[in-house]
Amino acid sequence: MIAQGHPRSIGKHVPRREDPYLLRGEGRFLDDIAEPKDTLFLSFAMSPHAHARILAIRTDAASALPGVVAVYTAEDMARFVKPIRTVIEIQGYRASSRMVLAQDEVRFVGEHVAVVVAEDPYIAQDAAELIEVDYEPLPAAVRLEEADSESAPLVHEDIPRNVMFEAAFASPDFQAAFESAEMIVSETFRTGRVAGVPLEPRGCLALLDHVADSLLFYTSTQIPHLARTALSEILDFPEPRIRVVTPEVGGGFGTKAQFYTEEVVTAALALNLRRPIKWVQDRREELLTSIHARDHIYRLEAAIDGEGRIKALRTDLTTNAGAYSSYPFGCTLEATGGARMIVGPYDIRNYAFHTRAIATHTCPSGAYRGVAQPSCFMAIEGLMDRIGRKLGIDPATVRQRNLIRSEQLPYTNVLGVRYDTGSYEECLRRALERVDYWNFRKRQAEARDDDEVLRGIGICCFTEVAGAGSGGWRVRGLTKVPGFDSASIKVEPTGKVTLLVSQAAAGQGHLTTFAQVLADYLGVKVEDVFVSEGDTATAPYGTNTFASRGAVAAGGAVIKAAQSLRQKIARIAAFLLDVDVERVELTESKAIDKENPEKSVDFRQVAQIAYSMTSVALPQGESFGLEVVEMYDPPLATWPNAVHAVVVAVDRRTAKVSIEKYVVVHDSGRLINPMIVDGQIHGGIVQGIGEALMEQIVYDEDGQMLNANLLDYLMPMALDVPQIDISHIETPSIDALGGFKGVGEGGVIGAVPAVTNAVADALARTGANINRLPLRPSYLLREMRRRQLAVDGDRK
């Protein structure tokens, strides 16, 4: 056996390689790429109606504007573009087809009806405004509650009652357990509609290589390989002749893990017009058309015993799918995720769910950081608090009684999902300690009715589905999400190492972390490794970057590839050192004789032989080169876990919420770069604070989005952010190579429920029942006053 080098790089705060060029303003984001002189620019005409029949489109005035090259409608596009159809092989799913420009009917405000191609982006926008469309407005199903009814207007004629997806599950003993329990605690939770809002809007640039008759497609995406396959299928253009490149991506958060109609239009028009085409959206378009998320209703019923233990849990979930099934995850993603993840770190042996995705005349929903988990944990964690209140047991104790105990691990949950390792009890214990929980409860009990602020404390215990392999996506019926990721390692003739991974980062620091992983597993100096990703011409095929999968899936692929290549390096080194291969150890870009450490050859000497660049011949039986590609299919999922504990103060008069203390105890297995991990948690928490306290996409009853700009779509700013106390427990995964569990989404998943519970706890003494997001002052005041008015009314 060849010994593995000691960890030298994994676990270290290695400064990011991405930083210097980004800090100097040299990062090349999509719109920073210098386009060729003959590039044409696109601008889309968008529907002003949520639901309408298109009677006529007049493009003459737009076409006549100097500088306009062409104007296309759905009819024109249909000649060379197929509809986008998200195929999901699961019972209860009804696929919707979507043309890249609306044909005959529009189904949400912002849906594209025509596209202008012009010599200049300003002219393109001018022309788009000159397009005249005659619409016959039709009744719209906008709110989830309204669309989910027999009498609602249909979004798609062939989807009855707007039910795009429906599924149900019950464990064998559910009914008996539910009926025999001592009491039932139930609640309905309504989560808010939000969006990822990456600071860089979406865009793409399509170039033709006339010699190779191929398409070079730059796009601000998290899924270059999946986008390439989709482009090939939808445009009926050979996949080998498409090269997708992701430049720097200015934030993704899942928003850019969808493949969008504009990408198809841009590529199609470049191929059709034989000219470079660039499209960059503005913020209004971004908010109107990039996927939304978390528009859910959870109706929970827990059958409990007198100690607060859940004997059986029933979830009824309804999610708002929007007008179409987004690609590639479709409308089932949130509906399935919310219903399945909600059991979390709890030992719930009897479970049933009924879940549906309802079509509405709004922007399609999709994968936003955490997917349904911030919502489903807001629901189950809210229920934990209500169980406590009902029984007069502290909510922390209720959780302690329900958590999966360490000795139960590995644990197979009621849905048949395996949690390999975890630290549920320990995370809770430490979080309570760090937030000084029991002393807070004592002080809270001494609070007086005339205090100016109401203080509360909220907890969220959660598991996070991360790093899903092919099995995890097959279970969900997804057909265009492979699940594996890959790494290609080349030790070049000079001995330096090129590492290509099937990922596309949007700020996660992959160029640094994957170099760290390879350094330790190949025995190479971290500075000798050059990492590249996001270019389908060089990087091997993979599932790309979303759902906290980078470290697990691509990290595993790097390890697998390193293990395979080090065998060959060691064999050649053993030949050079004239020792048995068992005695060779690779470390710090050298192969050393373990029994005589003075004797060593460096990677350059090994590579020179492998590439036949020296007078020493390659040993017999060895092949030339030092290259390897490996695919890694992670387990069904890895399961990071954490506990967030939050103290808030709510002003009695204004209902302004101040976060006074924020504690996280996090376990995402083995950490590669703790600095980057903390950055992911920080950022996620602040997004979660935004989701809990202020963020909301608002549609009026006609389906107009009232806040499609950043003045009115409120997100946290520097003044809104509390200090955050993060500590880690590292329980390595035993199912995933390297022990990594993934870390991209935990921050937001924990923050939404913990902040919500803290506010609900603070207001509990007013009798307010807080069960919907966002927790804006207007809502909180209304809830506080409603109870107060009721009390006043009783007195009279």
Added chain:
Amino acid sequence: MALQFTLNGKTVEFSGEARTTLADCLRHHLGQTGTHVGCEHGVCGACTVIVDGEAVRSCLMLAVQAEGSHVTTVEGLSEGEDLSPLQAAFRKHHALQCGFCTPGILTTAHALLTHEPDADEERIRHVLSGNICRCTGYLPIIEAILDARAAYADGRRGKPA
């Protein structure tokens, strides 16, 4: 429309439509793409540049309004390969992830510390509240700016010690 202004110490000329924003002029006509455009309505701050010492939104300013001004963009904050002390502090504190908002935050912080090298945390948070960062959660940015203050003391304007 033709005009001249000083960009990062060099005289530049622009001729184009009167409606061209300063951001588009810098990015698409003068090739200085470090300044980013995130919202085009003055909220996100990614396009912040320094005009005659003041941090301004280049998406809300027309290029013609820059006639005769001194404009500093992120490209003008450091020389060559070396990071300025402010940029180095951002790296040390992991104050950037995707890096899209970073140029606007650097110019905002540079303008602040140039005028107020002793700005405290509260002041920094207030000034930063005109910049959206969707990745970092702001805390590392605040720490980095606090850390960089020394380089602006004694009129050093962010030059290395």
